[in-house]
Every structure is written in structure tokens, then in C-alpha cells.
Amino acid sequence: MTDRTDIVDPNDHVVLIDGSAYIFRAYHALPPLTRTSDKLPVGAVAGFCNMLWKLVRAQGFEPKPTHLAVVFDKSEQTFRKEIYPLYKAQRPDLPEDLIPQFPLIREATRAFDLACVEQDRYEADDIMATYAEQAKARGTRVTIISSDKDLMQLVDEKVRMYDPMKDRAIGADEVFEKFGVSPDKVIDVQSLAGDSVDNVPGVPGIGIKTAAQLLADYGDLDTLLARAAEIKQTKRRENLIAFADQARLSRELVTLKRDVPLEVPLDEIAVVEPETRRLVAFLKAMEFTTLTRRVAEAYGIELSAIEPDPKLVAGAPASVAFTEAAELGPEPEPAAGEDAAAGTDGLASPTERAVARVAEAGKTPVDRSRYETVTDIARLRDWVGRAFERGYVAIDTETNSLDAMQAELVGFSLALAPNEACYVPLQHVGAGDGLFAEGLVPGQIPLTEALETIKPLLEDDGVLKIGQNLKYDWLILARHGIEIAPYDDTMLISYVLDAGASPHGMDPLSMRWLNHTPIKYEEVAGKGKGAVTFDRVAIEKAVEYAAEDADVTLRLWQVLKARLIAERKSTVYETLERPLVTVLANMERRGILIDRQMLSRLSGDFAQGMARLEAEISEMAGETFNPGSPKQLGDILFGKMQIPGGRKTPTGAWSTGADVLEELAEQGHELPRRILDWRQLQKLKSTYADALPTYVNPHSGRVHTSFALAATTTGRLSSSEPNLQNIPVRTEEGRKIRKAFVAAPGHKLVSADYSQIELRLLAEIADTPSLRQAFQDGLDIHAMTASEMFGVPIAGMPAEVRRRAKAINFGIIYGISAFGLANQLSIPREEAGAYIKRYFERFPGIRAYMDETRAFAREHGYVETLFGRRCHYPDIAAKNPSIRAFNERAAINARLQGSAADIIRRAMARMEAALAGARLEARMLLQVHDELIFEVPDDQIAATIPVITRVMEEAPMPAVALTVPLKVDARAADNWDEAH
DNA sequence: CCTATATCGTA
DNA sequence: GTACGATATAGGA
Known part of the structure; x- marks a missing residue:
């Protein structure tokens, strides 16, 4: 030794x-x-x-x-x-x-x-x-x-x-000779120029020379990226802006770790x-x-006295050379999944294939002159025939509206290979410039005939249909009696791979993966006041735009599907994303009924209340002003009236948030109380009572929200136009809005929600026996936490003690900070810090969970849910401590929120079949993160509730067997408020 | 006309 | 302390 x-x-x-x-x-x-x-x-x-x-x-x-x-x-x-x-x-x-x-x-x-x-x-x-x-x-x-x-x-x-x-x-x-910069700038050059050997992406169009020049001009990478808009060369500027994140990723890749x-x-x-x-x-x-x-x-050794090392001599059995060499061989890879692009099928591993696809993707430039305009049925049949032969086809529909529930089909495009794409105009009308009468442009295939021709293709089990945000196209075609299947969605594949890391819209995806900027919608349809709907776009222009979308979608699929397989995320995509396309499309298609008369009456009541408050407000302020203007209000409260205790917003304006006004009201100031009341009415009136009826679809008489599948970092859905995931529930006045969501005649609404799902997942993931036991025993979890922390018996516990424990439990889910908890409970930060310390002493596993999650996120740049969904946090290692801390809290929250989101997605994916299998006509209408709302025939309610509950409670199985039970509460009523 | 900010509704 | 979307006001284009 x-x-x-x-x-x-x-x-x-x-x-x-x-x-x-x-x-x-x-x-x-x-x-x-x-x-x-x-x-x-x-x-x-x-x-x-x-x-x-x-x-x-x-x-x-x-x-x-x-x-x-x-x-x-x-x-x-x-x-x-x-x-x-x-x-x-x-x-x-x-x-x-x-x-x-x-x-x-x-x-x-x-x-x-x-x-x-x-x-x-x-x-x-x-x-x-x-x-x-x-x-x-x-x-x-x-x-x-x-x-x-x-x-x-x-x-x-x-x-x-x-x-x-x-x-x-x-x-x-x-080093300067090689990179054109001093050694301390080498990282920045490499981040920009990338490296084809190591496959560091860099920024397209920028090599070492350009990078060195840019750095000479701007100093360093961050400054350059921040000021990229100043660059004169158009392409270079666009690339630097579009690929800023890629440059930052490249920097992470090329920067050597000095603290191994x-x-x-x-x-x-x-x-x-x-x-x-x-x-x-x-x-x-x-x-x-x-x-x-x-x-x-040199060492004075007699050569003949030494025998050669017997392990290494020629012919030595199982010599070190060959045993170790065997371990150096390429890793075995499982067989690739379905795969159809030409040229890369023979490659050995999914990773190699993905890399080859990425490399190939930018190589065939988009050539819009090769797109075909299909105006007769024979040509359409030819395209359909070729799609059948190919086994896959990218499709995109063009309509006159972004609202899939009322959009009219204007045309559709197909793509079979790069640059092999066509557009089929169906309902284009004259530009209506006054010279020609409006009406269908001649030379278009009749809508019904075209749909009859493509329906067998779009519904054929043997041909994969590829879309970008396919839920939209699926809905449009479903309204014409075509249910696309099977399908892939490039937006969702990107979401599975890169949620939180990069956007999933077609244009950014195209720029990132194909190095191609598609034609902007505004370029063909105009923007602002001059914008026209797509049916009024000249067909010659429409072709380039529409066929390009299908072309780009197909190319994206070739890259992203290969990555999906190489990065082992097919199961996440297949179980948590893809099934939701049709599930959500069907929910959106059904819509929910609202009682417009009730809302109209409420709107009147709210207006009355607001008018009365406005009079009192003017009286108290000594002048009339707009209570809806935070600026004017701040001037009145803190300027004119000189009320102490004002705070400022980040922009330096007086803060008039509810928390500030609430505090002032508690000090006995009357005006802030009135403002708070006025604001509540204003919110309820404008956002709900007045807005909701405008969303009623004239054909169905119901409200059809749109659920976004790829909008959040954590895997939650989002709802918009209108957002039906933020319907009031907390106040009595607010619940009046919720009462206006009603069941169709002969039906009831059933609301089924997971009880404490995120806390249960915390107990599971952080492996905390006492918490787990509490859930197994069906205890009041907040009271139990309070009892553990403060030593107060659960029986006869003061409400305030439980309230504090509840705030701490929520805080944990949100990645807790003493600052936030202090804010929430209106207590000094030191006291909040002491609570947290005490909590971690009682539940050491949870501190370990938080530390582990932080460390993992820091090291990998993402966290994973129980089901393997990745949530990326590219700024997790930011130098700025508050940005970093924010990302750490988000990452801690994402594992819990995201796992819960995965579970309800699994339940939703199975729900239709479970109900159909039980011969039930219940229809799923809405999802609100931990709650599902159904419309159920009156006489099937008793039979339906157990099915819904079972599907939801068993949703993690068989992928994950939780040790903590999931609990679902379900209730039926005539309106959403009473069902909830 | 469009964008940013402040505010507030939900889980 | 997490995750969203809608509305109104305000101010620069």
C-alpha cells in the first residue's frame, strides 16, 4: 500500500x-x-x-x-x-x-x-x-x-x-487562435456555435467566427441574448431570439463542472x-x-529476471483486455416502436434514430412551390390512395374561427412527406371587395363529396393521422360526422418531452426543430381591423399557408416521435396525453347548460348593489372617481385621505390589493370595506353574470369551454373561453353564480372530487408513516397535524389552531417559505419560521423529500411525477436567489400537483368505457383539477356514482399501487353549487 | 390598436 | 408559498 x-x-x-x-x-x-x-x-x-x-x-x-x-x-x-x-x-x-x-x-x-x-x-x-x-x-x-x-x-x-x-x-x-476570444469567453462561444461532434445545438447559423464577433460587440452571452433585438442581420437576430433558450441549454452542456x-x-x-x-x-x-x-x-533491473505479467500475455485466458472490453460495448436498447420515416429505419438504437432525425430535419428546405391545390375529386382520391399506401398522413383543417364549436370548415391540407403536401379548398368565398358578389369561389370540390372521400381514410385503423393540436381538428371533423382514429399529436409529444422547457405551438416547434419559420397567419389573412377570416383568403395564398402547416406537422412528427421513443416517454404520452384528445373533445362538444335568466337577474342585483356602494364611496371620498381604477383609488386612500400603512406595487404604484384593503377595513376604515364589496360585485358581474351568457352556443344552447392539454408545466389542464375552472364557490354571493350551472331536464349534475389528493400524495411520495396512518384511519388531517405540532388534543381543538395547521399543510404543498406562511397567517416571519421548524421536526421525512426534490431538480433541470411525467425548470440553477427559490418551490409543488393531475387524467381516460360498460348514459362535462362534473339521467344516479367513484379511486392502478388510500366524494343535485 | 399591470376567481 | 385565465384600466404606438 x-x-x-x-x-x-x-x-x-x-x-x-x-x-x-x-x-x-x-x-x-x-x-x-x-x-x-x-x-x-x-x-x-x-x-x-x-x-x-x-x-x-x-x-x-x-x-x-x-x-x-x-x-x-x-x-x-x-x-x-x-x-x-x-x-x-x-x-x-x-x-x-x-x-x-x-x-x-x-x-x-x-x-x-x-x-x-x-x-x-x-x-x-x-x-x-x-x-x-x-x-x-x-x-x-x-x-x-x-x-x-x-x-x-x-x-x-x-x-x-x-x-x-x-x-x-x-x-x-x-485558445484565442482557435476561438477568437480569451479562455474565459470560450464557454459563451461554444454555447452560440454549438458542436456537431458532441451534438451541442447552439444557435443555427452561428459558427465560431460569428460568435466571437458577437461577443466582442456585446461582452457576454447573457448581454447578447438580452440585447439580441438590436442585431441588424435579420436571420441572425431572429435566430438569436428564437434559440436563446437553446443557447442557454448549450451553455449548460459545455460548461465544465468544477465541483464534482x-x-x-x-x-x-x-x-x-x-x-x-x-x-x-x-x-x-x-x-x-x-x-x-x-x-x-533506469531502475537497474535485470530484464531477464522479470516474467511478463501472466494476466496480459498473449493467449492469456479471459484476459483483462477482453473482459473489460465487453463492458464497453454499446448499451442494449429495446426495439423501436412504430416508425415510418424513410432513411433512418435501419439505425440500431432509438437514440441514434432520434439524433439522425434531428439532423435530417433541417436538411430538406420547405419548398412551397411544390404544394398542390386539389380542386377535383379525382386528385383528392389520388391523395387518399397514396395516404393509404403510406400508412400515415399529416392533416390540418382550416376554418373561419378559432372556436372549434362554431367554426365552419373552409378547407383541409394533407402531407405525406416533406414538401409532398396539398391543400383542398372547400368553402372559400369571394373577397367581397364590392366588385364581385360574395359567394363560393368556383372550382372547389363540394363539401359533402370531399368529406365522403376522406372519411374512410381518416377513420381507417391502418392509417395513422398526424396533427398539431389535433383536438381542434378532431372537433371540426367530428361535427361533420368524422371521428379521426388512430392519431398522433405533435403538440402533445412535445409537451411530454419538454413541458416547462420550451413552447409547443407549431411556429416555435418548427423554428426549433426544423430551423424553418412558417408563414404567419397575419401574412395571409391580415391583422387587426383588416383581418379577414380564412374563407376570404385567396386560394393561391391559402395553399401555401395551409399545406405548409401539414408539411411542418409531418416533419415535426418525424423528429418528435423518434425522440419520444429514445427518451422513453411513450408510456406517458400513450396513457396520460393521447387518450385525452377525444375525451376532452367529447366533453367540449357536450358543453354545459346555464340558466341565463338567473344570471341576468343576478347581473341586475349586482349592478344595484354596485350603484349603492358607488354612492357611499363618493360620499366618503368627497368626490366621484372610478373605484375600478387602482391608480385613482390609491390616490384617494393614501394621497387625499392620508391613510397610513400603504404598500407599493413592484412598479411603484400604491398597492390596493384585497389584503391591503382588508387590513385597513379591520382598522375601522369604512371606505376600503366598501371598495372590497364593490370589487366583489364587479368581478361577479363582469366575469361571470354578464360574460357567461355570451358564450352560449346558439345551436346547442350550452356553454362549450375549451380545455388546453399542453398549457401548464405540471400536467394540469387549463380551461378558457370561458374558463370554467374558476367559477366562484367561496362566498355566498359567488355561489349564486355556481347555482346557474344546471342539469338538462330529466338529469342531475354529479360532482365527484378527490379529497385532499395532494396531501395524500405528499404522504405517499415523502413516505411519512404518521401522515399515511392518519389517512388510512380516516382522520381529519389538519387537526392531526395541529395535534402533532402543538400537542393539542383533537377533541375540542380550537378552530384557530386547526386553521394554522391547515395553512402549514398547504404551505408544504406549495414549497413553503417562512415569508409566505407569515403572509398567509398574518403573523411575524420569525413565528412562521418557528412553525416550519417544528413541522420538520415532527415530520422529518417531509424535509428530506423537499431537500431531495430540490437537489434532483438542480441536478437534472426537471422533476418527475409518480407516473414519469417530466416538468422542466430551466431556471432552477439561476444565480438570482429569489428566482432560484421560486423555481425550487415550483419543482417541489410540481411533483405533487403533477402526480394528482396524472391521476385524474388516468381516471378520465377510462371513464367513458367504464360508464358505457355499465350501460350508463352519464356524460362527463367538466374537469376542475380534482373534480369531475357529470350530467346523469335522474334514474341512473344511484348506479352511476359508484362507477365514477371506483374509476377515480382506482385510477393509479396498475401503474402505481399507492399505500395511501384515495378518497372520492360524489353528490348529485340540480345545480353545480348543490352537487359540489 | 395593442400590451403591460393590477386584481381576483378557482384548485 | 404552487398552478392557471379573465377583466379593467392605463399608457404608448
Whole structure:
């Protein structure tokens, strides 16, 4: 055992050898050399041993190294791959005769008694960067033996590089030669220019030269990105803006980690005299005659007295070379899923295929002149026939409205391959410019005939239909009696892969993956006052826009579907996303009934109340002003009336939020109370009582919201136009609005909601036995928390104690901070901090859960739900502490909120079949995060509720068997308020 | 005319 | 303290 505990000091010289890189370069630079007796390739090994010998003897290499480590890449699975799965993904297979040299070089290192370092999840570069950083901190010189440009960011006055093949030193000047910037700017250049070898994306159209120039002009990457809008060159400016996030991702990839938790500390890589006999035995086994002789001479060893290392000699059974080489082979990959794009089918692994698709995607430029306008049925039949042959087709519909429930079909486009796309105009009308009478433009296939022709294609089990935000097109066509199946949705695939990391609309996806900017809708239809609906767009212009959408969708699918498989997210997509397209489309199609008379009456009542309050407000203020204007109100309260205790908003204006006014009201000020009352009425009137009736569809007489599947970072749905997920419930006045949501005659509304689902998931995920037990025993969870924390018995507990515990429980779900809890409970921050401390003492598992989640998110840039959904937080490592803390809280919350969202999605995906299987006519109408609302025939209510409850409670199975029970409460009533 | 800000409704 | 969307006002284009 050798003692390696010397302490590094400033006179030392730390030498770090990039082992893996050395082998590659030596293999290609040196003439092939094989061991005489068995033709084992050893060229790189020989070069390596010669270099080590020079180093330890300090021959032509001053000063003599005191510390030396040979550093290797260990596995392909590095933290960079977790950030960006395509990183270094297109590495070609190693040459046959190179593979056995890796283990031999490790053996050589050991034979020289030098440290051989490799660590899971880190590349050799990161390990070297960490050693260099630590050595520098002690004032020690460092030489990195490598010519890898990725290491050049480390060069400074203490750290130099040395190219072992060219025998030359690399200092700041050489780095400038290569990158056009000083070493401290190398990272920024690489972030912009990217690297095709390592598959670092960078910004399209920017190479090293341009990057260096831009950095000379703007200083650094962040400044450049912030001021990108100032750049004159159009394409360059657009790319810098569109790919800013990609540049930041690239920066993460190229920045070497300087704080790797080293398994072999710096002090342990001190150079020691080798055990000479073992070294000679190794060299002899390698049959390096010249070097063996030199080494033996230097140490005064009689050559013939040493036997070659028996493990390594030619013909040795199961020699280290071959056993270790086997482990270096490519990782086995499961077979790829369905796949139809040409050219990349033969590739071995899903990852390679995904990388190839990404690389190919930008290569075929979009050529709009090749799009066909289909105006006769024979041509349409031809396209349909070719789609059948191909087995997949991208489709996009064009309409005259964004509202899928009332939009008229204007035309549709199909795409079969890049640039092989067509547009089928159906209902275009004259521009109506006064010269020509409005009416159908001639030469369009009659709507019914066209639909009859494509229906068999769109409903054929054997042909995959591909859309972008397909729920919209599905609804349009469903209203014409066509139910598209099977299908894929590029927006949802992107959402599964990149939620939180990048947007999922067609234009950003196209720019990101295809390096192509599609025609803007405004360019064909105009914008603002001059905008026309798509049916009035000239067909020649419509073709380019519409066919391009199908073309782009198809190309996106080729890239994203391959990534989905490579990144192992097919199950998330197939179970949590894809089924929801038709489920939500059907919910939207049904809509919900509202009682317009009731809302109209409420609107009148609210108006009356507001008028009365306005009179009182003017009276108290001594003047009339608009109570709806925070600016005017702030001036009255804090200017004119000089009420103390005002706060400012981030923009410097007086804050007049409800919390501020509430406080003033409690101090006895009358005006703020009136304002609060007025605001409540104003909100209820404008947002609900007046707005909801305008959403009633004239044909159905019902309100059809639109649910967005890909709008949130956590996996929740969102609802808009109108938002039916924020219908009032907390106040008596508000519940009057909710009462206006009613069941159709002969039906009732059934509301079924998960009880405390996020807290239950907290107990599950944070593995907290006491919390879990409480749920298993059906206890009041907030009272139980209070009892644990404050030692108060549950029986006869004061309401205030329970209220505080409840606020803490919610706080935990939201990633708690003393500041937030203090705010919520109106208590001093110190007191809130003490509560949190106490909570963590009682529930240590939850603190561990929060710490683990933070650390995981920090390391990976995302968190995962129980079901594998990824929520990305690209700013989790922000330097700004408040941004970072915000992201940490969001990440902590996302695992819980997202897992709950997954569960209700699973329930929804199964609900239709469960109801149909039980011969029930209940229809799911709405989802409000932890609640589902159904419309159920009166006589089926008793039979329906148990089915709904069971599907919801069993939703995690079989993917996840929770140890905490899920509880669902369901009730039926004539209106939503009473059912809830 | 369009965008940003403040406010407030929900889970 | 998390996640959303709608409305009104205000101010620059």
C-alpha cells in the first residue's frame, strides 16, 4: 500500500491526462502497431506508456509532475445526457481494434502506480476541471494533457494545456487562435456555435467566427441574448431570439463542472515511485522492447529476471483486455416502436434514430412551390390512395374561427412527406371587395363529396393521422360526422418531452426543430381591423399557408416521435396525453347548460348593489372617481385621505390589493370595506353574470369551454373561453353564480372530487408513516397535524389552531417559505419560521423529500411525477436567489400537483368505457383539477356514482399501487353549487 | 390598436 | 408559498 497523503502546495505541479481523448487521438495519429505474438492492437497503449515514462522522468517536461491522474469517461449516462438526451448521442461505434486498448491503458496507468480516475455520471473533463479548480485554489500549477477544445475554457495563468500529439503547449494565445476570444469567453462561444461532434445545438447559423464577433460587440452571452433585438442581420437576430433558450441549454452542456464530488481527492493523486518490477512485467507482456529496456536500465533491473505479467500475455485466458472490453460495448436498447420515416429505419438504437432525425430535419428546405391545390375529386382520391399506401398522413383543417364549436370548415391540407403536401379548398368565398358578389369561389370540390372521400381514410385503423393540436381538428371533423382514429399529436409529444422547457405551438416547434419559420397567419389573412377570416383568403395564398402547416406537422412528427421513443416517454404520452384528445373533445362538444335568466337577474342585483356602494364611496371620498381604477383609488386612500400603512406595487404604484384593503377595513376604515364589496360585485358581474351568457352556443344552447392539454408545466389542464375552472364557490354571493350551472331536464349534475389528493400524495411520495396512518384511519388531517405540532388534543381543538395547521399543510404543498406562511397567517416571519421548524421536526421525512426534490431538480433541470411525467425548470440553477427559490418551490409543488393531475387524467381516460360498460348514459362535462362534473339521467344516479367513484379511486392502478388510500366524494343535485 | 399591470376567481 | 385565465384600466404606438 502506497502512502498518498502528501498535501498539495504551490510548488507542486498537477498533471491531468485526458485518458479517453488520448486514446482516440493516438489511435488516429500514430501508425498502427500490434503485439508481435498475437496481433493485439497496442499502438495507443505504446504511445501512452512512452508519454507516461517521459512525464515521470521529467524528460523534456518541466517541472516534474508531483501529482498526476489519468482521467477517463466512465459511462455514457452523464448528467448532460439527463439535461439533454441527444448530447453526444451520435457518436459512431468505436473501431474494433481500439476497444481492447481502453482496458490496457487503465492497466498501464496502474503499472506506473498512477491514479486512474473515473466516476459515474461525470465526464473526464468535469473531473479534470474539478482537480484544476482545487489545485488553483492552493496556488498550484496545472497542466492538462489533452488537445480537446472543450477543456480550453480552463486555461488561465495557472492552468495550461499540452497537446501530446503535436508536442506543443496550449495557452491563452492558442485558445484565442482557435476561438477568437480569451479562455474565459470560450464557454459563451461554444454555447452560440454549438458542436456537431458532441451534438451541442447552439444557435443555427452561428459558427465560431460569428460568435466571437458577437461577443466582442456585446461582452457576454447573457448581454447578447438580452440585447439580441438590436442585431441588424435579420436571420441572425431572429435566430438569436428564437434559440436563446437553446443557447442557454448549450451553455449548460459545455460548461465544465468544477465541483464534482471527487471520489479520489487531489491529495491522493500524488506521484509515487512505481513498483518497478510490476511495471517492467507489464511492459514486457505488452512486448514494448525498447521501452521495457529503458525502464529496466533506469531502475537497474535485470530484464531477464522479470516474467511478463501472466494476466496480459498473449493467449492469456479471459484476459483483462477482453473482459473489460465487453463492458464497453454499446448499451442494449429495446426495439423501436412504430416508425415510418424513410432513411433512418435501419439505425440500431432509438437514440441514434432520434439524433439522425434531428439532423435530417433541417436538411430538406420547405419548398412551397411544390404544394398542390386539389380542386377535383379525382386528385383528392389520388391523395387518399397514396395516404393509404403510406400508412400515415399529416392533416390540418382550416376554418373561419378559432372556436372549434362554431367554426365552419373552409378547407383541409394533407402531407405525406416533406414538401409532398396539398391543400383542398372547400368553402372559400369571394373577397367581397364590392366588385364581385360574395359567394363560393368556383372550382372547389363540394363539401359533402370531399368529406365522403376522406372519411374512410381518416377513420381507417391502418392509417395513422398526424396533427398539431389535433383536438381542434378532431372537433371540426367530428361535427361533420368524422371521428379521426388512430392519431398522433405533435403538440402533445412535445409537451411530454419538454413541458416547462420550451413552447409547443407549431411556429416555435418548427423554428426549433426544423430551423424553418412558417408563414404567419397575419401574412395571409391580415391583422387587426383588416383581418379577414380564412374563407376570404385567396386560394393561391391559402395553399401555401395551409399545406405548409401539414408539411411542418409531418416533419415535426418525424423528429418528435423518434425522440419520444429514445427518451422513453411513450408510456406517458400513450396513457396520460393521447387518450385525452377525444375525451376532452367529447366533453367540449357536450358543453354545459346555464340558466341565463338567473344570471341576468343576478347581473341586475349586482349592478344595484354596485350603484349603492358607488354612492357611499363618493360620499366618503368627497368626490366621484372610478373605484375600478387602482391608480385613482390609491390616490384617494393614501394621497387625499392620508391613510397610513400603504404598500407599493413592484412598479411603484400604491398597492390596493384585497389584503391591503382588508387590513385597513379591520382598522375601522369604512371606505376600503366598501371598495372590497364593490370589487366583489364587479368581478361577479363582469366575469361571470354578464360574460357567461355570451358564450352560449346558439345551436346547442350550452356553454362549450375549451380545455388546453399542453398549457401548464405540471400536467394540469387549463380551461378558457370561458374558463370554467374558476367559477366562484367561496362566498355566498359567488355561489349564486355556481347555482346557474344546471342539469338538462330529466338529469342531475354529479360532482365527484378527490379529497385532499395532494396531501395524500405528499404522504405517499415523502413516505411519512404518521401522515399515511392518519389517512388510512380516516382522520381529519389538519387537526392531526395541529395535534402533532402543538400537542393539542383533537377533541375540542380550537378552530384557530386547526386553521394554522391547515395553512402549514398547504404551505408544504406549495414549497413553503417562512415569508409566505407569515403572509398567509398574518403573523411575524420569525413565528412562521418557528412553525416550519417544528413541522420538520415532527415530520422529518417531509424535509428530506423537499431537500431531495430540490437537489434532483438542480441536478437534472426537471422533476418527475409518480407516473414519469417530466416538468422542466430551466431556471432552477439561476444565480438570482429569489428566482432560484421560486423555481425550487415550483419543482417541489410540481411533483405533487403533477402526480394528482396524472391521476385524474388516468381516471378520465377510462371513464367513458367504464360508464358505457355499465350501460350508463352519464356524460362527463367538466374537469376542475380534482373534480369531475357529470350530467346523469335522474334514474341512473344511484348506479352511476359508484362507477365514477371506483374509476377515480382506482385510477393509479396498475401503474402505481399507492399505500395511501384515495378518497372520492360524489353528490348529485340540480345545480353545480348543490352537487359540489 | 395593442400590451403591460393590477386584481381576483378557482384548485 | 404552487398552478392557471379573465377583466379593467392605463399608457404608448
